[in-house]
Amino acid sequence: MPASAALAPTIDYSGEYLCKGNNITVGDYEVTIYLKKNRRNSTSQIAVYDLATHTENKQSYTGQAITRNKQLAMTFKLSDAKFAEFSTGLGQFTKAGKLWSFKNDYYEPDDTGGNYGHEICTQKPLLLSAPANGKIPVTNR
Numbered sequence: 001m002p003a004s005a006a007l008a009p010t011i012d013y014s015g016e017y018l019c020k021g022n023n024i025t026v027g028d029y030e031v032t033i034y035l036k037k038n039r040r041n042s043t044s045q046i047a048v049y050d051l052a053t054h055t056e057n058k059q060s061y062t063g064q065a066i067t068r069n070k071q072l073a074m075t076f077k078l079s080d081a082k083f084a085e086f087s088t089g090l091g092q093f094t095k096a097g098k099l100w101s102f103k104n105d106y107y108e109p110d111d112t113g114g115n116y117g118h119e120i121c122t123q124k125p126l127l128l129s130a131p132a133n134g135k136i137p138v139t140n141r
Contacts, residue, residue, distance in 0.1 A: 010047040012037050013067060013093060013100055016124045021104075023117025031055045033121055035065060051076055061087065070094070072102055085110060091121075099123040 017033045031053050038048040046068055053061040053076060063076025072091035089106035101122040108115040 010042060010044065010067065011070075011093075012047065013049070013072075013102075013123075015100070017100075017102070017121035018124055019104070019119040019121035021117055021119025023106075023108075023115055025115045029056060031119070038064075063087075067093070072104070074104070074106075096122075099125055 014035050014037045017035070019031045019033055020028070021031070022028050034052045034054075035049045038050055041048045046066060049065040049067070051061075051063045051065045051074055053063075055061075059078060061076040061078055063074060065072060065074035067073075070093040072089075072093060074089045074091070076087050076089075078085040078087075085108060087106050087108040089104040091102040091104040093100050093102045095101075099122065101120065103118065103120050105118045106116065
């Protein structure tokens, strides 16, 4: 492969995203998702992220996300529950102006047969954003 055809670096989707979604258990909801690129484990083709999600009712989910081009996959767990609840999501990034957004379809297995839903997440246009607890500080690009 000629040097001019070298692979472009992965897009950095780090930032704070406001998500509006719906699932079969709670109906309509809003959450905030924070993505921070894990540069040590990212490559020229795949970007890896640390993930934190905070819900309207103060629940927190933590996990990981991975992207290839504009494709997104994520897995996370409810971190303040007596029993761990896990979730797996699949999404696609798009760009409107300078901000990224993604649609996430997800599934959460549980003892009652599971819960599924979708959300549209839009990057917040802040220069510096971090959750109230100070974890996963990120800068939007």
